[in-house]
Amino acid sequence: MRVGVLTGGGDCPGLNAVIRGIVRKGVQEYGYEFVGFRDGWRGPLEGDTVPLGIPAVRGILPRGGTILGSSRTNPFKERDGIRRIKESLAKEEVQALITIGGEDTLGVAARLSDEFGVPCVGVPKTIDNDLSATDYTFGFDTAVGIATEAIDRLHTTAESHMRVLVVEVMGRHAGWIALHSGLAGGANVILIPEQRFDVEQVCSWVTSRFRASYAPIVVVAEGAMPKDGEMVLKDGSLDSFGHVRLSGVGEWLAKEIERRTGKEARTTVLGHVQRGGTPSAFDRWLATRFGLHAIDAVRDGDFGKMVALRGTDVVRVPIGEATARLKTVDPELYREVGVFFG
Amino acid sequence: MRVGVLTGGGDCPGLNAVIRGIVRKGVQEYGYEFVGFRDGWRGPLEGDTVPLGIPAVRGILPRGGTILGSSRTNPFKERDGIRRIKESLAKEEVQALITIGGEDTLGVAARLSDEFGVPCVGVPKTIDNDLSATDYTFGFDTAVGIATEAIDRLHTTAESHMRVLVVEVMGRHAGWIALHSGLAGGANVILIPEQRFDVEQVCSWVTSRFRASYAPIVVVAEGAMPKDGEMVLKDGSLDSFGHVRLSGVGEWLAKEIERRTGKEARTTVLGHVQRGGTPSAFDRWLATRFGLHAIDAVRDGDFGKMVALRGTDVVRVPIGEATARLKTVDPELYREVGVFFG
Amino acid sequence: MRVGVLTGGGDCPGLNAVIRGIVRKGVQEYGYEFVGFRDGWRGPLEGDTVPLGIPAVRGILPRGGTILGSSRTNPFKERDGIRRIKESLAKEEVQALITIGGEDTLGVAARLSDEFGVPCVGVPKTIDNDLSATDYTFGFDTAVGIATEAIDRLHTTAESHMRVLVVEVMGRHAGWIALHSGLAGGANVILIPEQRFDVEQVCSWVTSRFRASYAPIVVVAEGAMPKDGEMVLKDGSLDSFGHVRLSGVGEWLAKEIERRTGKEARTTVLGHVQRGGTPSAFDRWLATRFGLHAIDAVRDGDFGKMVALRGTDVVRVPIGEATARLKTVDPELYREVGVFFG
Amino acid sequence: MRVGVLTGGGDCPGLNAVIRGIVRKGVQEYGYEFVGFRDGWRGPLEGDTVPLGIPAVRGILPRGGTILGSSRTNPFKERDGIRRIKESLAKEEVQALITIGGEDTLGVAARLSDEFGVPCVGVPKTIDNDLSATDYTFGFDTAVGIATEAIDRLHTTAESHMRVLVVEVMGRHAGWIALHSGLAGGANVILIPEQRFDVEQVCSWVTSRFRASYAPIVVVAEGAMPKDGEMVLKDGSLDSFGHVRLSGVGEWLAKEIERRTGKEARTTVLGHVQRGGTPSAFDRWLATRFGLHAIDAVRDGDFGKMVALRGTDVVRVPIGEATARLKTVDPELYREVGVFFG
Structure with a gap:
């Protein structure tokens, strides 16, 4: 099995921890091979890849940013975007694609998976913590x-x-x-x-x-x-x-x-x-576990899903569902905190 | 309404944040009065109190330790312990007692509440995170x-x-x-x-x-x-x-x-x-919310209960139930992390 | 002996450490009494004081800011400024004034000391480190x-x-x-x-x-x-x-x-x-030593002087001399660092 | 010109910053080549080297420890130690050796330089700050x-x-x-x-x-x-x-x-x-400047010297002189600090 990985959208502490979790478990437990696509969706669009194995993920756990680079490129806004992505994946013999990103990146992954048969697994990323279906996103802490x-x-x-x-x-x-x-x-x-x-x-x-x-x-x-x-x-x-x-x-x-x-x-x-900078211990824990569970979803062939935190458990939810609604602050919670105003 | 507060067991970053949350909401929203008992159960046992109002909780949010002091005194091991505690509470005209502590302190609160009719509300505290019924305890992060x-x-x-x-x-x-x-x-x-x-x-x-x-x-x-x-x-x-x-x-x-x-x-x-030292942002958040919800339980007359974190919600559970079982690391989770060994 | 203390200009981590050093040594070793003037020169101008003794300086070492408050008030720009200051000092029976501040505050202290016979000792303060005569100022680190x-x-x-x-x-x-x-x-x-x-x-x-x-x-x-x-x-x-x-x-x-x-x-x-915030260990060290040496200058009756760091020693220099010239970055040093540009 | 570099003794935050300073200035301003010897004096003793150029020093400024490794090996205690070192240097065509270390490492450098004609320049390193001739050593802060x-x-x-x-x-x-x-x-x-x-x-x-x-x-x-x-x-x-x-x-x-x-x-x-861990800003500054001045000493052919901090200047002193005497706490300074005891 050969698995592609990409990171899209704004950078966020913990991205590297996700990548490391995916690769360490994928290589050591499942014997998978990996390829990194550079700069979010630009990578598969343009066939721009980097080697991704145990050596590439050594020492990256405490490092902020993403070793894969990132961008806001959207393949649905690019000419022939979907065809070019499918060709890239075919050329790289990639049988599954793990996309780590926010609303936009995951929105693309949802459509690719649901409408175009590209086998995607999502990992939610937003420093703003405003993604539905997960209690917290890494980077927020x-x-x-x-x-x-x-x-x-x-x-x-x-x-x-x-x-x-x-x-x-x-x-x-x-x-x-x-x-x-x-x-x-x-x-x-x-x-x-x-x-x-x-x-x-x-x-x-x-x-x-x-x-x-x-x-x-x-x-x-x-x-x-x-x-x-x-x-x-x-x-x-x-x-x-x-x-x-x-x-x-x-x-x-x-x-x-x-x-x-x-x-x-x-x-x-x-x-x-x-x-920027090194992720907190909480974010390293959360991001690493997201990575470990994302590669498990790949192994299970459970595509179109995204990993999510529920309490202390990591679960899987449909990508589309998760990105459908912004998670905003509940008025009741805001009122609760209001006791400290003034 | 006059409410007593005590902190028992080992110190833990966030104790002061709990106390502040209780007092700020209790005074400002419910018009309650407060009295602090010193050094855990030793306070009500010996009638050792400190004034506790808005001025006492100013600036304590980022400070580690507990302004009320702590001890491992157990009233059930003291001669006439229960009677002395009841007398103290009566003398101080305390109609509810918020006990912030770990297994031992809460165990006492559970028995006092269930068997002796002392109106207690519990706030779980253990730096080790090993208390059942709550996803996390403050101090752990x-x-x-x-x-x-x-x-x-x-x-x-x-x-x-x-x-x-x-x-x-x-x-x-x-x-x-x-x-x-x-x-x-x-x-x-x-x-x-x-x-x-x-x-x-x-x-x-x-x-x-x-x-x-x-x-x-x-x-x-x-x-x-x-x-x-x-x-x-x-x-x-x-x-x-x-x-x-x-x-x-x-x-x-x-x-x-x-x-x-x-x-x-x-x-x-x-x-x-x-x-020791200042609590992390996560612990300040969690401890403060525990404090806010503990005073709500007092207002609701919901005694014998403990606040607990479930996902991103603070809920109430029976104190006794919560301390009945140590929360240990699930073997499955330990195996999950084991991919990084060696 | 009764000693006045004031802090002027922008706040700077370490101000409280200076005050604590002055008071601890002044009280314990020399038996002095202290009075704090509020908000820089505004304090003596308006006779606005706070009690300053061992209790007031407890626990302030790690706290940023200044317990005395600060302002940019300049008595030479105030009507009858000098007379009002002298009257304040007389009324408070202050026989020496320690002024902690930057170019402006110390400039006033130099003139008060040299031209008007007010017995001042200076402590240099500038977060920008641009004060001559001292290797470093606290707050900079x-x-x-x-x-x-x-x-x-x-x-x-x-x-x-x-x-x-x-x-x-x-x-x-x-x-x-x-x-x-x-x-x-x-x-x-x-x-x-x-x-x-x-x-x-x-x-x-x-x-x-x-x-x-x-x-x-x-x-x-x-x-x-x-x-x-x-x-x-x-x-x-x-x-x-x-x-x-x-x-x-x-x-x-x-x-x-x-x-x-x-x-x-x-x-x-x-x-x-x-x-803002807690001073670094270096700044706590430097600020504390400045405080200890400032009170020694008072004891020695060495007025019109400012404490300064030279290597690892704290020395005394004339206040006026120290503030005469801005300490800027030597072109040679800038060139040395330039090897890392590009 | 080809320059060797080694780090000896206990590790200390800032060692990598020294190495980076040496190499960046040596390559960019003087066109020198470098070779790293591994694990202190063990490197030249056993001819164990690593390539050392701009790529090797990228990103190492904030990293604790030393990319060259360290040891307590003493060539004077090894059979034929001096001869083997001279042979290594000759084989590597090294015309100058920068030794970064404490009392022991520099003691060896002093003797090699003074008695055996090996062109050494020293950089003082001790986390304990107990080396004479320099106001501070990096790692201490x-x-x-x-x-x-x-x-x-x-x-x-x-x-x-x-x-x-x-x-x-x-x-x-x-x-x-x-x-x-x-x-x-x-x-x-x-x-x-x-x-x-x-x-x-x-x-x-x-x-x-x-x-x-x-x-x-x-x-x-x-x-x-x-x-x-x-x-x-x-x-x-x-x-x-x-x-x-x-x-x-x-x-x-x-x-x-x-x-x-x-x-x-x-x-x-x-x-x-x-x-362990990342050096403080002060130590990065000091260590970097030590590196820049050490390579200047090499350029000047000023061997047998060690760089040292005096106030805000980096100067050169004879290595032997610097290591002759332990720098201990002055009783007067200890007495000064004693005001805070009790």
Whole structure:
């Protein structure tokens, strides 16, 4: 049996741990051979491969990123994409393809598997933790840890100067990183994309925190929006480089808080550091187990499935089902955490 | 409503986060008052209390240990223990008691609640993660993270000198810390209490690792035992201070590996650093949510229950049921991880 | 003897360690009493004080920020500033004033001491390490450590996507943080305020790095400027919030690199996380020793002096001399590090 | 010009950074070729070499240990050792040899250079920081950082149980790691090899700490000895494995404290984790600069010299002079730190 492996979408700590898990078990227990496709779907599209065996996966467990490279290439948007992929797999004599990726990468895998008979197994990957059907995705714990450490650090600087510190963390469509790191970091306000926020309410929490002689930390997901959403867009459009991220909601919010409360406010945008570097122990554990279970699915011929975490078990679910719906923060959970606001 | 809180057993990162969660929600949402009992069951036994309100829990989220102190005092082993506890609670006008602790502390709470009508709610705590009915206990993730970082560090020293490094981690009865940190740290052998190990097999993994030009890391839980168990006990008894821990299985194993393989071997006993210091983001999250749900159980009058993690939900289970059985490593899971041995 | 203490300017990890060192030695060895002035020079100006004794300094060694608060208030710019300060000191019966701060705070202390007979001892503080007369200032090592860890993390994300990552670090007038963290983090280009950079040269380093199949990391101090300086200013002026920091040189440079090389480039602005949180072991050591030596200077009546690090010794130098000249990166040292560019 | 490089003695974070600095500058600026000798002096003795060029040093900056391996082999104790080394160097056409190591390795280099005409340049390496002529050695800052973090963690566990925690750190002949980490970690007692300690005095500090309602942390260097030194040796000799380290002074001291004060005491022996893993930013900086200056010494034909740190400068000193005397903790400095005891 010859198995192909590819990683697609944004990088995420734990990708290498998945690859290592797949290859170690595949070679040692099942005697499989492997081929790596480079840069997500670009690899099979263009027939760009790298050798993948025990030597290639030595020492990669603690390394962030992916040894296979990644891209956002979508074969359904490429001319003759499906035919070219099938030809690549045939040429490489690949009988199964393990695709590690997020909504887009897995969406392609689902269609290839269901509609075009390409034998795919999926491994879910999103640093945002917003993929249905799995309790957690790897990379998320690492990102939350990095953001929490940053918030820990910002507390002392906020209190020395009695300033508001706004921390913008990742999360375009779901507020998981904001919610977890904000709670763990003892933030006084947490704003998520799932629920438009009221700037006046934010300012009132900020003010009450100052009244208690403490300096407030506001954690805001990059995708969070005020109730009057146009404000962000309007200001964002003035950015000289077209980078929404850097004059995003964090900057806008700090400015609004300053204007409305008269208190000094500063923004820190954590950015790419949240997705780089060595994975946390939890993510290494989860990613490795995903890898071990993905190769088991291949051995079982259980294609069109994705591995997923349920409690402490790794299970299999249809890829399509898993990517059908974004997993957002439950309003009840957000309300639960709200006891710490202000 | 006046609620008592105590923490019993060994300390564990996250205890303070639980206390903070209880008090913040109890005061702000339910208008409760709180009293802290010092040093586990010793507090209510001797009527030793500390004030517990919002000011007391300020800033304690990231701090390890417990602001309430802890002990292993067991009221059932104390003269008139139950009567004295009931009198203390009555004197303090406490109508509910939240007990945060491991098997022993919760065992007492279960009996007090079930047999003596003391209205207890439990919060499970064990750094070893060996308590049934909950997917994880707080403190465990922190311990695994510390052990993993230590293993990461030991790799380079092992390889520079081509030595065996044996790392002894916590876990008297269950191998969870060894299993998770060993997997996450890329250990070449992981030995757990649940399964007696064969020294010859360990030496054969060690030798095969050297043949591949790498230096082996052996992670061993303090409670792991060789098939010929007498060996450890016999050697352990020679320790001059009566401390089994420090001439425990790690030391014994390194000596055996040296003797049998002729390779240099060294031991590191991680010890107390695994249970101290600031909790990981995951543990802060879990501990805080346990606290929030424990006070909800009090509000609901749902006594005799313990909060527990199931997937991403916090649920309630009978305390007695939860402590009835030790949660050990499933042989199937141990076999799954075994693909990385050697 | 009654001694006043104040901290001025931006916060910096280690301030609390200085205060603790002063108080512990002053109380225990010399029997002094202390009074803390709040928020830098604002404290003595407005007679705003806090009690400062052994209890106040318990547990503050590992805490970032300053328990005394800080501000940028300058008494020479306040009406009757000097008279009000003298009155405050007289009212508090303070016979010596220890001022912990940067160029501005120490500049005031130098004048107060030399021209107005206020008995001041200085402790140098600048996270930027740009103060003459001392080998290092505390806080710098912590900032470099944080920036280095961020750069370590960004390497894997850069290589997974074969992107340029531009990291903007602190340093308005001196490139010490950029130089040290860039070297320690294995950056491929380091740009400092001391030497205007040539964008074409930067692009050529970037390109040569890609040719070697690696992704480049560019570390740029916030105060670095291209040879054609107008470019930054022009673009900077378009920022909608008037925050130069966030559409500063890092953003501008990434855009230029993208435009000129055709490679994707991203920017991370580390911001306030560099100055917050627990100090590194080195900074705790240095700050504590500065505190111990500052109180010795008070005991010796050696006013108008500042403590400073020379090799491994703490010495005393005239405050005025120390703040007269900015300590910038020696061109020879920058050239030495340049061997790693490209 | 063809240059040999070897690393000898115990491993130390930063060794790879030195090697990288040497090779990058040697190849890029001077056009030199390099050969690596394996495992310290064993390499040239047995003619065991590895290729050493730009590809070999890629990515090694953040990695602990040494890519060249290490050993304690001493050519002066080997039959025909000097002749064999000279033959190896001749065969490899090596015209200069850079030796990175501690007292023993550099002692050999000094004699080879001074008495036998082998053109050696030295780079000082000792995690214990006990080498004369240099302000600091690389690896020391990393070790101090790791020990400080461990002490930080132990505080909370000590206070939760009101126990004494004894932390045994590295340092056989010099107490630098104990002194720096003990100060930075807020230890209440620090014991170093340079000054025999009085157990009664230690117990009195411990007791006074408990009286103030805090739990004491005692940091003890592995080479520290009580005034009645026989006690340690006698107890140490009872260890069943002949490992002095693990039933060393830390264990002995905890037992004595328990016996004399009646307080519970526990020991943590940090061991090998102190010397493994990624170097701190400071050590990467120092080690890299040592490498850059060592190759400059080769270029200048300045043999028999060792690079050394003086303040912020890297200078050259005669190897022999540098290793002639152990750098121990100055009694005055120890007294300075003593203000924090008790």
